[in-house]
Amino acid sequence: MAVDTTSFREVFIGRFDDLKVVFRVLREFFSDTKFYGYKYSNNNVVFDKINIVDEIPFNISDIQRPGFYRVSHGYRFRHSYCSPKDFLLPSEHRLLTVSQSYEFIEDIESIDSSIVFFGIKSCDRKAIDILDHILYGRNPVYTKRRDSVKAIVVEECLEPGETCFCSAVNSGPTISKGFDIAYAKLDQDTILFKYGSLVGEKILRSIGLREADEDIIKIYLGMVEKAVSIMRSRIPDVEDIQKVLVKIVADKDLWDEITSRCVGCGNCNYVCPTCFCTEVVDRVEESFSTRVGVRIGCLTYIYGLVSGGHFRQELYTRYRHFVLHKYLFYLKQVGDIGCVGCGRCITWCPVGIDLRDTLKRLSEVEKR
Amino acid sequence: MSMKLGGYISVPNPFLFMKTIVVDKLEEAPGIYTYTIKFDGEFKASPGQFNMLYVYGLGEVPISLSNIPLLQGSYTLIEHTIRVVGAVTKAIASRLEIGCFIGIRGPYGNGWPLVEAEGKDVVVIGGGIGVAPLRPIIKYIERFRERFGKINILYGFRSPKDIIYKYEIDRYRAIPSTKMFLSSDTPGEGWMYHIGFVTDLINYIDVDVKNSVVFICGPEVMMRVAVKKLLDKGFRKGDMFLSLERRMRCGVGVCGTCQFGHYFVCRDGPVFRYSDIEDYLWVEGI
Numbered sequence: 001m002a003v004d005t006t007s008f009r010e011v012f013i014g015r016f017d018d019l020k021v022v023f024r025v026l027r028e029f030f031s032d033t034k035f036y037g038y039k040y041s042n043n044n045v046v047f048d049k050i051n052i053v054d055e056i057p058f059n060i061s062d063i064q065r066p067g068f069y070r071v072s073h074g075y076r077f078r079h080s081y082c083s084p085k086d087f088l089l090p091s092e093h094r095l096l097t098v099s100q101s102y103e104f105i106e107d108i109e110s111i112d113s114s115i116v117f118f119g120i121k122s123c124d125r126k127a128i129d130i131l132d133h134i135l136y137g138r139n140p141v142y143t144k145r146r147d148s149v150k151a152i153v154v155e156e157c158l159e160p161g162e163t164c165f166c167s168a169v170n171s172g173p174t175i176s177k178g179f180d181i182a183y184a185k186l187d188q189d190t191i192l193f194k195y196g197s198l199v200g201e202k203i204l205r206s207i208g209l210r211e212a213d214e215d216i217i218k219i220y221l222g223m224v225e226k227a228v229s230i231m232r233s234r235i236p237d238v239e240d241i242q243k244v245l246v247k248i249v250a251d252k253d254l255w256d257e258i259t260s261r262c263v264g265c266g267n268c269n270y271v272c273p274t275c276f277c278t279e280v281v282d283r284v285e286e287s288f289s290t291r292v293g294v295r296i297g298c299l300t301y302i303y304g305l306v307s308g309g310h311f312r313q314e315l316y317t318r319y320r321h322f323v324l325h326k327y328l329f330y331l332k333q334v335g336d337i338g339c340v341g342c343g344r345c346i347t348w349c350p351v352g353i354d355l356r357d358t359l360k361r362l363s364e365v366e367k368r
Numbered sequence: 369m370s371m372k373l374g375g376y377i378s379v380p381n382p383f384l385f386m387k388t389i390v391v392d393k394l395e396e397a398p399g400i401y402t403y404t405i406k407f408d409g410e411f412k413a414s415p416g417q418f419n420m421l422y423v424y425g426l427g428e429v430p431i432s433l434s435n436i437p438l439l440q441g442s443y444t445l446i447e448h449t450i451r452v453v454g455a456v457t458k459a460i461a462s463r464l465e466i467g468c469f470i471g472i473r474g475p476y477g478n479g480w481p482l483v484e485a486e487g488k489d490v491v492v493i494g495g496g497i498g499v500a501p502l503r504p505i506i507k508y509i510e511r512f513r514e515r516f517g518k519i520n521i522l523y524g525f526r527s528p529k530d531i532i533y534k535y536e537i538d539r540y541r542a543i544p545s546t547k548m549f550l551s552s553d554t555p556g557e558g559w560m561y562h563i564g565f566v567t568d569l570i571n572y573i574d575v576d577v578k579n580s581v582v583f584i585c586g587p588e589v590m591m592r593v594a595v596k597k598l599l600d601k602g603f604r605k606g607d608m609f610l611s612l613e614r615r616m617r618c619g620v621g622v623c624g625t626c627q628f629g630h631y632f633v634c635r636d637g638p639v640f641r642y643s644d645i646e647d648y649l650w651v652e653g654i
Contacts, residue, residue: 102422107381134624142622143378280383280427
């Protein structure tokens with residue numbers, strides 16, 4: 001990967017405690033702000049409101065494999081089944097409440113303060129761009145929540161997890177825009193900081209970090225390159241995949257084979273940071289009904305089901321939609337592919353189906 | 369690909385519906401009803417667009433407008449023809465009588481390209497309840513007859529008793545330079561028209577195939593057969609338009625449940641030019 005070293009003139013170096021200082025200064029800078037990010041509680045990492053800096057999973061790591069996730073000792077936490085989507089488009093969100101006489105009672109939930117995302121990953125940030133294209137300005141819940149986000153602090157992962165492949169889909173591990181502050185852990189107590197906005201610059205300068213020297217930057221770039229080379233080989237070339245997909249869209253036997261182990265649970269959809277499909281349900285109480293948006297996964301049986309028929313009855317058509325949507329259709333819908341290479345769909349698949357195997361299998365078709 | 373956000377903009381909640389009142393209910397055929405709904409104020413919609421109809425506590429269904437909205441001073445009359453198939457349509461048919469409330473929001477979708485059809489012959493092919501979204505086309509042509517060439521209407525139903533808008537058929541026949549063809553899958557008493565599929569009627573089409581548009585709505589299998597036969601007859605891919613349906617929850621392209629290939633049927637459709645969907649129409653479950 002070509003890295004433009006000229007853009008590294010203003011990179012700062014600090015200790016682990018400086019990360020906590022950044023958190024504190026940001027909190028002072030944005031008054032009446034809530035911080036959201038990955039949060040460690042009860043041996044579980046959720047995406048939620050961070051009350052105190054120690055809740056941020058600085059001192060844990062994770063082990064991820066197809067169908068396997070464990071929190072472990074270390075300092076290289078990547079992500080969990082959660083993502084910023086859990087804030088921006090909650091798994092359940094009120095759309096409106098109406099009375100029995102069809103009178104409007106309540107609108108969507110209001111967001112009463114500004115939000116700072118702290119410690120989201122480069123892949124997460126890219127996923128937000130994708131969601132913006134689909135939902136911003138159209139979905140009122142997403143738009144309101146997205147507008148409340150006033151600053152974004154990104155952590156670049158310098159050691160990818162086993163299911164990660166962000167660099168193969170241009171979603172990381174480094175980030176060049178769309179953030180205020182980014183940091184990367186060179187080791188447990190050496191943190192590299194860079195800014196991506198005027199606010200970020202102001203904050204980093206205010207806390208008296210020293211500028212990173214060339215040796216440090218070299219170490220950083222070396223780690224980035226290593227991460228990139230590990231991940232690049234994990235899936236075939238995206239353009240090749242796309243060419244094959246166009247050709248084998250209607251190859252039922254191939255898709256049946258690829259889908260043979262899938263159970264159609266939709267976990268991949270729910271953990272995917274770019275999956276946005278929602279269903280609307282009515283929750284009726286005494287004299288009013290709340291219309292609630294809830295997530296629906298294209299792998300689940302009800303996706304495509306209508307009264308009197310089913311547009312995607314066979315499981316292979318739904319798994320195929322997942323793959324085609326991410327790798328072909330998003331390109332037409334938002335101008336980029338919809339997969340950010342986070343690997344969550346692989347890690348959280350209960351039977352360990354590996355999207356990377358699917359993509360490799362598809363590329364073999366090309367060689368036939 | 370990072371995009372510029374508006375910042376602090378408020379998006380009107382698209383799920384807010386208008387409270388309307390049922391002013392007429394007509395049983396068209398077994399399990400099929402045409403509702404006339406009174407909407408306070410003006411409601412504009414093009415032929416081929418649809419509304420989301422909401423029944424309290426149950427949910428919404430996407431239903432095409434089956435007539436051009438009629439502005440009556442301070443209110444508008446809107447017609448929807450509903451076939452009972454699922455929970456919401458069953459609730460509408462069994463509970464909603466004249467004077468009852470119903471929520472509506474819309475109109476959504478693109479509608480039929482009637483401006484593009486001007487100066488051309490028009491073929492309308494409908495199967496079963498698929499006739500409902502086509503009806504506004506005929507009403508429109510009737511109103512602006514001089515803008516269009518010959519009209520051929522091909523309607524098919526499962527049995528003679530399933531015909532909808534039968535009280536209007538003679539009126540359609542009376543429109544100048546209009547041919548009306550009917551078919552029924554099964555015979556019935558007094559049935560003097562074609563017995564078979566509506567797509568059989570394509571053989572009788574009498575228009576200038578190189579200067580026509582074809583509007584099709586019905587079950588997807590029927591539309592596929594129609595497209596094949598029309599292509600054989602010499603109609604061009606770009607002159608055929610199909611109105612599709614899918615599971616739909618929002619109407620504005622955010623719920624993602626109506627995807628058909630890379631299209632959102634609610635927003636990019638429901639009417640598609642055949643040449644835009646030929647890669648998808650023949651692929652099961654795409």
